Amino acid sequence: MIHEVDEVLKGLIGGGAxxxxxxxxxxxxxxxxxAARRNAPVVNAYLYDIREDVSLRQRGHTGLRDERDVVVRRRRPPRWFRLSYLVTAWTKTPQDEHRLLSAVLATLLPHELLSPQALPDALGRLGLSVPVAVSGSRSEARSLADIWSALGGELKPSLDVAVTVPFPAHPDYDAGPPVTEGATVRLRAADGGPPRSEDRSHRPRQVAAARATREQxxxxxxREQAAARRRQQS
Structure with missing residues (x-):
């Protein structure tokens, strides 16, 4: 999934302005x-942090249905992870770098939510929209000073771009066959003799509805046959 997010981000930044x-x-x-090896203007998107967004974690299972609309498998909800990118511009002058960052910012701001159709391959097949945040809060991420210190470079103006993406939670689980008959309770006398009442059965709603339709x-x-016999006799 991470390489697909790289592909999406590269397409967004490289487009627009x-x-x-x-x-x-x-x-x-x-x-x-x-930085010393580069010889042309470039926009760098460095993936510096990956962590789960626990506020989006869900419990339970989702039913996967076949062509008969019957649940055949169950799948756990995906886990959402926030991928944080440090976006910087590299040119010969600070003014040109600021122009590049301004162009990147103007390009990314309209794309706050990416639809599944705009996502590639496995990421798009999940059918979930992906939020994109530009220069949001750093409450859980490492500080800029720590990042640049770890990189061994000087502090540069940058954009903090966070893409929160779903990751499938495997494996899927096989679902049992659909219930078509309800439970039956048989009551017997205390001495083990014959039952004192008829069997009491519980039927699922669909089965009960089908039975009621047949009875009606x-x-x-x-009634139609009785009415036809009366007409013949008259």
């Missing part, structure tokens, strides 16, 4: 050595 500019989008670690149909047919 940067479309046709020839500026590359890189996911390399922006270390001093990397049979009663209607009997």
């Amino acid at each position: 940067l479309s046709g500019s020839g500026i590359d989008v890189s996911f390399d670690v922006p270390t001093r050595d990397w 149909s049979a009663a209607r047919t009997a």
Whole structure:
């Protein structure tokens, strides 16, 4: 899933205001050595943090139905993870870097929620929309100073882009066959003799509804046949 998010983010950043500019989008670690090797303007999206958004965690199971609308398998709800990217611009002058960051910001802001149709492969097949947050809260993430210190570089202006994506929770579970008959209770005398009352049965709603429909149909047919006999006798 992570590589698919990279693909989506690269398409978003490379489109919009940067479309046709020839500026590359890189996911390399922006270390001093990397910065020294580059020889053209580039936008870097460094994935620096991956953590679960526990506020979106769900319990239970989801039923998977076949062509008869019968539940055949059960699946656990997906787990949602927030992928945090440090987006920076790298050119020869700070003014050009600020222009690039402004273009990236203007491109990403309209895409706060990505529909399943805009997502590739396995991510899109989940049928869930994906939120994108730009420069949100860092309450649970590492500070910028810690990130740049770990990278061995100097602090640069950046955008914090967080993409929260669903990850399937495996495995699926086989579902039992649908219930078509209800439980039956038989009452016997204390001395083990014959039952003192008829069997008491509980039927599922669908079965009971089908039985009621058949009984109503049979009663209607009997009434029609009786009416036809009366007409013949008269």
